[in-house]
Amino acid sequence: MHPAYSVIFFTTASGAGYGMLALMAILGTAGVLPADRWFGFVGLALALGLITAGLLSSTFHLGRPERAWRAVSQWRSSWLAREGVLAILTYIPAGLFGIGWVFLEQTSGFWGVMGVLAAIGAFLTIVCTSMIYRSLKPIHQWHNDWTIAGYVALGFASGAVALSFVAHLFDVAGPVVKALPVVLVPVAWAVKAGYWAFIDRTGSLSTPNTATGLRGGAVRSVDWPHTQENYLQKEMGFQVARKHATKLRTVAHALTFAVPLAFAVLTLLVPNPLAGIAAFVALASMAGGLLAERWLFFAEAKHTVTLFYGAEAA
Amino acid sequence: MTTLPTTSTTKLGLVIDLDTCVGCQACVTNCKEWNTGGHSAPLTDLNPYGDKVDGVWFNRVHTFEYGLGDKARTVNFPKSCLHCENAACVTVCPTGASYKRASDGIVLVDHDKCIGCKLCSWACPYGAREFDEDEGVMKKCTLCVDRIYNENLDEVDRQPACVITCPSKARHFGDLGDPDSDVSKLVAERGGYDLMPEQGYKPTNKYLPPRPRKLTGAAIGAQESLQPVKTNGKGFLGWVDKVLTR
Numbered sequence: 117m118h119p120a121y122s123v124i125f126f127t128t129a130s131g132a133g134y135g136m137l138a139l140m141a142i143l144g145t146a147g148v149l150p151a152d153r154w155f156g157f158v159g160l161a162l163a164l165g166l167i168t169a170g171l172l173s174s175t176f177h178l179g180r181p182e183r184a185w186r187a188v189s190q191w192r193s194s195w196l197a198r199e200g201v202l203a204i205l206t207y208i209p210a211g212l213f214g215i216g217w218v219f220l221e222q223t224s225g226f227w228g229v230m231g232v233l234a235a236i237g238a239f240l241t242i243v244c245t246s247m248i249y250r251s252l253k254p255i256h257q258w259h260n261d262w263t264i265a266g267y268v269a270l271g272f273a274s275g276a277v278a279l280s281f282v283a284h285l286f287d288v289a290g291p292v293v294k295a296l297p298v299v300l301v302p303v304a305w306a307v308k309a310g311y312w313a314f315i316d317r318t319g320s321l322s323t324p325n326t327a328t329g330l331r332g333g334a335v336r337s338v339d340w341p342h343t344q345e346n347y348l349q350k351e352m353g354f355q356v357a358r359k360h361a362t363k364l365r366t367v368a369h370a371l372t373f374a375v376p377l378a379f380a381v382l383t384l385l386v387p388n389p390l391a392g393i394a395a396f397v398a399l400a401s402m403a404g405g406l407l408a409e410r411w412l413f414f415a416e417a418k419h420t421v422t423l424f425y426g427a428e429a430a
Numbered sequence: 431m432t433t434l435p436t437t438s439t440t441k442l443g444l445v446i447d448l449d450t451c452v453g454c455q456a457c458v459t460n461c462k463e464w465n466t467g468g469h470s471a472p473l474t475d476l477n478p479y480g481d482k483v484d485g486v487w488f489n490r491v492h493t494f495e496y497g498l499g500d501k502a503r504t505v506n507f508p509k510s511c512l513h514c515e516n517a518a519c520v521t522v523c524p525t526g527a528s529y530k531r532a533s534d535g536i537v538l539v540d541h542d543k544c545i546g547c548k549l550c551s552w553a554c555p556y557g558a559r560e561f562d563e564d565e566g567v568m569k570k571c572t573l574c575v576d577r578i579y580n581e582n583l584d585e586v587d588r589q590p591a592c593v594i595t596c597p598s599k600a601r602h603f604g605d606l607g608d609p610d611s612d613v614s615k616l617v618a619e620r621g622g623y624d625l626m627p628e629q630g631y632k633p634t635n636k637y638l639p640p641r642p643r644k645l646t647g648a649a650i651g652a653q654e655s656l657q658p659v660k661t662n663g664k665g666f667l668g669w670v671d672k673v674l675t676r
Contacts, residue, residue, distance in 0.1 A: 179546020179566025333497035341490035421557030
């Protein structure tokens with residue numbers, strides 16, 4: 117599948133934003149994070165800023181961005197519409213929770229209820245994003261539960277890394293905030309490793325034979341219907357060379373998981389401001405790693421339509 | 431509504447005969463001709479006279495080969511929208527632009543509602559939908575909805591453009607929901623099948639397999655392989671042979 121940069125940015129940024137929002141809402145409501153005005157403002161602004169920038173970016177790949185508002189109408193059947201609805205709804209409790217935290221320095225009672233609702237909304241929005249891909253049967257590399265686990269785990273891991281950085285910035289990073297990335301990054305690492313093992317081990321049920329229904333030997337494509345690449349090949353026939361995929365996976369392993377984990381551990385061991393610098397390195401590394409990981413998520417996905425164009429498996 | 435109709439007894443669709451298709455591209459041409467002025471007009475062409483030609487087509491003819499030796503076959507393979515019963519291209523649509531008609535099962539796009547997110551084309555295992563870069567919306571085969579009910583045309587012409595133009599009668603149009611229709615009988619008689627049944631889309635269009643060969647080459651006295659003609663090195667042909675083998 118063609119890796120569109122707007123969608124890569126959208127899924128990584130909004131994933132991290134929702135992860136961070138959910139964690140801030142839960143920890144704020146639970147009283148683990150101090151209801152400090154400026155910490156709340158910067159933290160929630162970063163989370164909501166990532167979400168909003170991601171959502172806006174997702175409209176850039178549309179052929180008709182001015183009609184994007186229509187995309188919430190079909191929530192009964194479409195995961196993309198459900199994602200849109202939940203994304204919009206989540207702004208309401210998240211905004212109220214932010215008002216309580218920033219203006220009133222309160223995160224309990226009514227404001228706490230809003231926090232819990234915002235966390236639930238954030239979680240469900242990430243699930244909806246993943247379901248857009250999970251629901252596509254023609255793409256074996258997406259049509260499996262690892263897709264959901266990957267989006268949720270990476271959203272929360274990157275959210276925890278971002279939260280840790282902001283908390284260090286305001287010198288309010290307690291042991292829970294410092295420990296969260298140390299727990300969540302390995303979980304995401306395991307999920308992603310599991311996903312890669314799964315797609316390496318398995319393939320689509322569809323073959324050139326089932327695609328054409330021709331029986332009696334391997335089906336070979338001898339002539340395409342056109343002389344130049346068409347929409348289907350540009351959009352769905354994107355191929356990443358195996359050696360590049362291997363290299364990028366190594367990059368993703370290192371930058372998304374290994375480096376952030378090491379520096380997250382460091383935040384537990386050294387005092388501020390060194391711990392803050394470590395938290396920043398973890399965040400910067402993860403941002404780069406996630407782009408590689410998400411690029412691969414698209415580039416390694418094979419669509420059954422390629423079977424009509426000479427692919428031997430999908 | 432992007433939820434699929436639960437009761438659509440009429441299933442209009444195509445039956446494509448892989449035995450008789452000669453790959454002449456007439457259906458492709460007439461499809462483009464009709465549809466670039468019809469319901470989905472225009473079928474945009476980008477850079478049509480340049481080196482990177484691109485454009486929207488609803489019907490494309492591939493050519494495949496399978497088997498080896500005596501069993502080898504070349505098959506011309508037309509592919510257009512299969513108007514599936516479980517059309518995921520419809521259910522994934524966030525705007526309601528994609529829909530499947532309850533009355534006849536045709537899958538259409540309302541180009542005024544489409545936001546061009548392309549998700550429907552990802553959801554189609556067959557590659558039936560093509561994006562119009564110029565208009566920013568998705569386009570697809572309409573089963574010539576603007577022909578088959580068109581009372582301005584003579585009744586004999588109320589068929590999809592691809593069917594009516596096919597010189598080898600490889601394309602048939604009718605109601606596959608009616609077991610007594612000509613197309614349903616043809617499917618039953620010839621063992622018509624679904625493409626990628628494992629994807630679970632339940633396509634309406636059916637393909638008729640190439641008929642098995644009745645005779646092998648050996649049975650009619652053909653040689654297993656041809657030998658080069660030997661010349662005796664004399665005369666005009668001998669001279670030509672000498673010149674050419676120099």
